[in-house]
Amino acid sequence: MLRALGHRNYRLFFVGQSVSLVGTWLTRVATSWLVYRLSGSALLLGVVGFCGQIPAFVLSPVAGVLVDRWNRHRLLVVTQVLSMLQSFALAVLALTGVIAVWHVAVLSMVQGLINSFDVPGRQAFVVEMIEDRADLPNAIALNSSMFNAARLLGPSVAGGLIAWVGEGGCFLIDGFSYLAVIASLVAMRITWKEREGANGRIVEELKEGFVYAFHFPPIRAMLALLAVVSLMGMPYTVLMPVMASNVLKGGPSTLGFLMAASGMGALVGAGYLASRRSVRGFGRVIVLTASLFGAGLIAFGVSRSVVLSLVTMVVTGAGMMVTTGACNTLLQTIVEERMRGRVMSFYAMAFMGTAPFGSLLAGTLADRFGAPATIVVGGVVCLLAAAWFHVKLPALRERVRPIYERLGILPEVATGMREGARRMEPAED
Template identity: 45%
Template sequence: MSIFRSLKYRNFKLFFYGQSISLIGTWMQKTAVSWLVYRLTGSALLLGLVGFVSLIPSLILSPFAGSLIDRYDRYKILVITQVVSMLQAGALAALIFFEYYNIPMIIALSLVQGIINAFDVTCRQSLMVEMVDNKEDLPNAIALNSTMTNLARIAGPALAGMLLSAFGEDFCFIGNFLSYIPVLLCLFMMRLNLTVSAPSQKSIWVELEGGFRYVTADKGLTSMIILIGISSLFVIPFNTLMPIFAKDIFNGSAKTFSWFESAAGLGSVASAMYMANLKSSRFLVKITMVASAIFGASLIFLSLSGTLAVALFFMTITGLGMMAQTSSINTYIQTHSIPEMRGRAISYFVMAYQGMIPIGSLLIGWTANAFGPRMAVTIAGGIGLLATAGFMFYKHKVNATKHLAFE
């Protein structure tokens, strides 16, 4: 089937299967950490702090990670990040297994995982182009990777819920530790022919400046990164308020909240499968525009929903729009960056995407506290639509300038 065509490449197939297991373990651990921290402390503030420290390193460290990855063998860096992630998971598992419930230590280990992810995510994304022999199949590989991530987002918490109720938190942490074994085995089985540039004589700070100049000089890359940055800061964090929608607005329970998560996951998987079917990367800018508009509009309809069924429907549409937006921007950056700058370009995408979300979560939490959750989501959707309109206007202006230049 064409939707799975990138799995014909041995290296990508190994990467796909290994990461599928590892990501389920990662989501199991995330769910168990949240449950454990709230069970022990009853503090929503500490719960938010754990999420914050696990993501904020991406905002600070991603450009540095991109420069490092462009200087050295990214395959070896990926192996190192996976080994260190396994050690972090093992430390957390040992902590819980021996019932040493030290909240500052759990927060510190979450911060360590966030630091690792700043390098790991950038490295994995920049290496993906090397796993697919025919570059026309790169959008399909990225979309399949997104599908895998979203399926893990659904399966991981569901599996964690069963393990938590039947055996306790330690099984979730041990499960995540063991999930790194298959991904490391798959990495060792790969046969990558990477062209590693001679070690640069420039300092890492000069490399950082070079990456910034490259990205800002390419207006196509810059506009895409700015759009995902605005979306991650003001729009994507709407999901932070879904427990309030489930419990207070629709008078539901934890099960109701799981329906909202599953609805978003379902929409994301449907969108990723559409992206996987793309035969070319020529229409990525148009897909980004349409997806961004759908995302913003569906949030407004979600905020106005009067019944749970209607809210879940629009939650599904938000997942569809959000995934198409992020996937198309990610694919554009990977396919339009020159090889020697790809790591740095992707690092700015990771910084704008993952790094902005924790700050956005704090902002939308404040907005919901001041104006109510429905208004906060309405504002998020409105900002999404305004950002889309600005992006479309800019692209139209650039295209008009190009036409004049050829006349």
């Protein structure tokens, strides 16, 4: 389960990012609580979420072209430094007592702009840290484990920290946590090779990426599923303060526990992905876990008990993690290297870029019909999306099979090829 840590560069990245992500989750919880405390509005929670995520939808495709051109290692150093400065700006405004919702919205948009380049760059950079491509699925799964371990720890302590040092203290801690990942990136030994043919016009390369991704049914189907899940399912996180405060009658600690429960489920899901040694069967796994995610959301929406809500959050987190992680792994496995940055930018656009519209939609619906009903509707739509993917799955398998054969992922095919090669060898005297 930890074999990718045998690669020095990835090991450095894993340690540094693990520290930084805890701070990131502190900021996420503190931001949502701050906005709701200042405004008392579910609609404004959606608006702030929209501001933080809309840059990914607008800029990710262009960022993907540039990620395929630029030195990804240097790009990540720049994005992490800028993210650190953004967190310090939030901290100064909050600690001086002058912060308002519009400040949070503007700085969230700045972070979204940074993430538009950071996410596809980070996803594509994983390949450069792993010398043995056989360990790539494990590295992707460990990335998910790292993210969700932080998601478990960060919100767990965020509630107490908000009560102790305020939202500004959480932002300050997050700012300093970026030093760990910046140090790990600087300590790496990376040899960058410029991609051939990377000096064409951006529009032409962007068009090439779109044609490649959306004319290949397996990639198109996974991106479509992720887009629906992100649009209708993921906004439950935006409405979490409303559920914790108004529905479950709790405070910041309740919010932290709910998000930590979701992180615990996601961590279990990431552990499952890391334990797998092959991507075979991931199509069926995606159907099952997308259905699990939808069912968990429905149960969370109708729950009025803190204990039951925590259980449903574990289920929801596991379903979400395995669905997105399995799609990520499959995309990274079947994509051509020259298209990696662009395809991963489409992944970011599907997973993160549709989220702002989901946040805005969820905030609007929750303001009119209530947060519980909005979350239930999102769960139902996710179940329908999983059913659609299930219907498409047999045809998608046939399109992916030649790629698996070429990569030697199908053991019987790889064995047959080796036996055929041995038969072609001349006999020894």
